[in-house]
Amino acid sequence: MKKWLAALLLLLLPFSFAEAEAINPYLEVPALMTVDASQPGQWLSFSGLDFADGAAVLRFKATTDDQLTIRAYADSMDSQPIAVAVFHSFTKEYRYSVSLSGVHDLYFTFEGSGTFTSWQAFTSKADIDAAIRSERSEAYEDNVPFKYTKACQNGGTIEKFTYQAHDLFHDNEPYEKTAFVYLPHGYDASQTYDLLILCHGIGGSEYEWGMTGEDSRVKRIMDNLIDSGEIKPFIVVTPNGRAGKTEDHSSFYRFDEELRNDLLPALAERYSVDIRDRSRCAMAGLSMGGMQTINLGLGRCLDVFSAFGAFSACPTTNTAPISAAAVNAHPDLPVRVFYSICGTDDGIALASTRAAVDNLDPLTDGLDESNFILQYVPGGHDFGVWYLGFYNFARMIGTPAQ
Secondary structure, three states, X not given: OOOOOOOOOEOOOXXXXXXXXXXXXXXXXXXXXXXXXXXXXXXXXXXXEEOOOOEEEEEEEEEOOOEEEEEXXXXXXXXXXXXXXXXXXXXXXXXXXXXXXXXEEEEEXXXXXXXXXXXXXXOOHHHHHHXXXXXXXXXXXXXXXXXXXXXXXXXXXXXXXXXXXXXXXXXXXXXXXXXXXXXXXXXXXXXXXXXXXXXXOOOOOOOOOOOOOOOOHHHHHHHHHHHOOOOOOEEXXXXXXOOOOOOOHXXXXXXXXXXXXXXXXXXXXXXXXXXXXXXXXXXXEEOHHHHHHHHHHHHHOOOOOOEEEEEOOOOOOOOHHHHHHHHHOOOOOOOOEEEEEEEOOOOOOHHHHHHHHOOOHHHOOOOOOOOEEEEEEOOOOOHHHHHHHHHHHHHHHOOOOO
């Protein structure tokens, strides 16, 4: 692909001009336009851009200490803008769905102050997903390698764990609940282990992940990753994510209360984990458990967890602006990893997953290519996607310290 060039404009001139050729599969134009609020009317133009069979997404990058509004126009600044991007100090980029084909001139106008770094035009949503993935430093697989699904000679153990919970729907009446706990091979109570809370879906229970015996896929993945030295040993817990003795779905949305007050303290009393060290605690889940990971873990428990894995997050999951606000409210509680995966044929969760994560990282300084990973793979709302999500997330959070 030929490299796209653009002339630079700084402060004193009204515009810069660049000729361009066809995009395939996407075009990136450096802009480097420094905008001064005291000099209104600045604008930038690019002439003869050939969008060929069509561009579906525009992506803008800019920085500002205050506010910078960028409007994009096709062919004439007298027309309606095709995109309006409003940047604040915490915003790094904006993405807009567009429909552009053939040859056009593009114009950009500015209000406020800041630096317009670059813009990109992508021919499809898949192209921008691929480009963003290529920018990220975190590696992940598209399939669980077969060798990680076999029984491991140096395997860990699974225990059924009983603890006292309090029924949030009936005057906090105490009652017994169970969870399953994976302990790595050679578990030593004199050491302290990292902890992963792994949640189930709306129709499931602590049994849904199948972490009950030697044939558990979660156990085999953990055993083989640990035995090969790819991850450090850590503990995995699969609880029942309903808070209280009720079948009402509202119980899923209060599970953070049970996590804080009952489950985590009981785990800390029985096993060698430090629930006071959020850097060593992670939360993940499938479908409704993905919602809990985002809404409750990221949204309400940033002081408890630092890593989050959402697998096919369900339709009631918080949208990107809500999660960004939660992260922005706690700059002293950095996110170590936020990983999301969903099947491209998932008729239940694909739309809600995209609404939750696709435009999240531009809204907060707390997420970028170093800690925010999105993955879309062929598949539906099923364990083919969820076991892959678990495998990749385990590798992300379990990387041995260098």
